[in-house]
Amino acid sequence: MKKVLISACLLGNKVRYDGGSLAGSGKLISEWIAEGRVISICPEVSAGMSIPRAPAEISGGEGGQVLSGKVTVIDNNGEDVTEMFLTGANNALSLCKVHGIEVAILAELSPSCGSSSIYNGDFSGTKIDGTGVTAALLISNGIKVFSQYQLAEASQLLQQ
Template sequence: MKKILVSACFLGHKVRYDGQHSLLEHPQMKEWQEEGRLVHFCPEIAGGLTTPRLPAEITSRHPVMVVNIQGEDVTPQFLHGAELAVDKVKESGACCALLKSRSPSCGNRETYNGEFTDTLIPESGVTASELQRHGIPVFNEREIDQLIEFIQMQETPEVIHSEEC
């Protein structure tokens, strides 16, 4: 049974920057939770940030720099949370991750541009990038069908074909 690292906010934990959650109500999520497959994790909390906290965005990619809306550098907390996410995947044996889209930590396809103007760009968040760098596939809540298919492929035994003599 494959485990999945999941953004804690999807499971109702109030860990978002605004002190809220992003509960993901999907029948497959409920089934996976009942089976004990879901490994909840919030890289921003694990990295040392509090709830609630000021919104933050990635202002530089190389090197990575994350600042909150007041201009305070929160890069160390984001990097530490990303490292801990990789550790959590390794310790739990998770095969993939389901993370919150558009988050400066968890966004796997797009994040905000770093100017606090609600403008999205096609870049991954700090944790999603680190997981992907370690070969861990990352999905977001809009890609749950692809995640389901990925898990099914991981758990389907390979069929070995042999020629008859």
């Protein structure tokens, strides 16, 4: 049975920068949990960042550019948190490798996890432009990344 990596905040865990979650009711996610498919992570918390924490943004770029060292991640206090975001992304990738995960559901519009809908229907041309740091790292390692609004598409790949 194929496993799926899911952002912890999407499962109701209060791990977001503001101490909240993005939990929504999802029949598919409930089914995946019942089947034992779900592996959960909050990349930022896994890297040692606190809850709550200062919100952060990728300064003048996107996740792929953070991976290549061209831009940084700065919190609203002016602190460079790039290394924490890179550590969290690598922690997520490690989980994917350990569990043989090929599909991830990451929170949309997060500088760490994702961005606006990442899956475009054809992974041969998937770009990492506009993604968060974790999404960019996973995509660059062949993992199919979806937002929380693309569960049906993710489910199709999990059933293959």
